[in-house]
Amino acid sequence: MANLNTDLLTPSVAIDCVVFGFHENELKVLLLKLKNIDLWALPGGFVHKHVDIETEAHNALELRTGLDNIFLKQFHTFGSIERNDTDHNKMLVDKKVIPEEWFPWFNQRFISIGFYALVEYSQVKEPIPGPISEACEWCSVNDLPPLMLDHEHILTVAHETLKKELNNQPIGLNLLPKRFTIPELQSLYETILGKKLDRRNFRRKVMSFGILVCTNERRTGVAHKAPLLYEFDEASYIKANEAGLSSGW
């Protein structure tokens, strides 16, 4: 986007991606730091006229993470008129975050389609900043820098959605390395939910989903008793994802 060929883009429509990762028992989000100013933004972008919005979201994330097989899900579309803030856009020009020529495009009324993504933290070697940013970093959800416009709100809604999804779907395949221990999986759940769970009940419940395969190998080198390593059985995992976990009516 060193150049902005607005003829190729769908007017009024933007996408924003909330990319979740998990590292050192913290839920992280991938954020871009804008140039010349202490303000951060969600990765995202505009929608080319001939490209599906889902594809465009994938492309945006591939540019930032280098990964091309990211779990992505649309969760909400943000269409308040207050998202459009001329003063904010003028400021972006003043601070040379965006060139002046881009002002008219940026100053449109935008509707933004929110996606959330789940990625394995360690697979993102070096997050890549975009044309209007000077850094791309993982930030802890509990300790966010100042975010532009309504991006903090978008992030919150994504997090809420993720919490709810835990009741309907298994989670972990996209956030954990191939092999992991049950306590690590539990820590992921606890981190997303923001509360402690009972060890024994957690184990029983996730085992009952029938999506975990024990590899009879153990994580070595750590203190205390070496925990068993598990993998997801991908076929069952996908099936559980489609069918859903909860009972209901």
Place this chain on the structure above:
Amino acid sequence: MANLNTDLLTPSVAIDCVVFGFHENELKVLLLKLKNIDLWALPGGFVHKHVDIETEAHNALELRTGLDNIFLKQFHTFGSIERNDTDHNKMLVDKKVIPEEWFPWFNQRFISIGFYALVEYSQVKEPIPGPISEACEWCSVNDLPPLMLDHEHILTVAHETLKKELNNQPIGLNLLPKRFTIPELQSLYETILGKKLDRRNFRRKVMSFGILVCTNERRTGVAHKAPLLYEFDEASYIKANEAGLSSGW
């Protein structure tokens, strides 16, 4: 929209509303029949530049139903490039569904934000057709006429969403008259879910939600034992709606 002042509209963005009603034990949807052609469409429209998308959806429905206090919820945004179909739009011009001047606007690449609405069937006295339609009618979800573009898909996704929402939220306040019997509420649930439920278990479950108030009056005039009339306790209903019903983690 007898006139289409495109300067006032947000390009590329449309909204489509799936309006559910309940009548004679059938789940109904409000549909518009296009002029001069046997093709139906969801109510919806375009988004004015200075109007929130939620407000715009409300306005669209007020125009069709005359109601201004409709329960509305965004459920998905449809952004496939295949939604844009030039042949289809040419056909609309040929058949004089839309005037030729409108063709360029209609033939844009559109992203459509889907909303579903729940309304009390009997409160919609006479559904009102719009500028490109000659009729506005309730159609049974199980017996749909031919729908334009991807509108059947949108409708299906809305119905799927509604089914899932039944597990998290109480439903009925917006679909039933003020007073109703438990069997009527059950019939609503059965209709949405498309399956039979056990009378006794259903009653116990909905009563446990603590959102129903018994009026000690009975529905008279019907055959067999006169059932008791209930009302929703709105405060509890709203609380249940926000807090959610299922337990989960």
Place this chain on the structure above:
DNA sequence: ACAAAAGTGTTCTGGTTACACCCATGG
């Protein structure tokens, strides 16, 4: 009186909660 639908209760089962206990490992 009888058919049909409303209203109430009971059992059985499976999942959730809240625990106690033993095992392995690094320090």
Place this chain on the structure above:
DNA sequence: CCATGGGTGTAACCAGAACACTTTTGT
């Protein structure tokens, strides 16, 4: 050898599923 965390078991409890019986109404 002991503190710490991993792994397993179990009793109490509650919600959902399946089902039988009584009550009330119109015909």
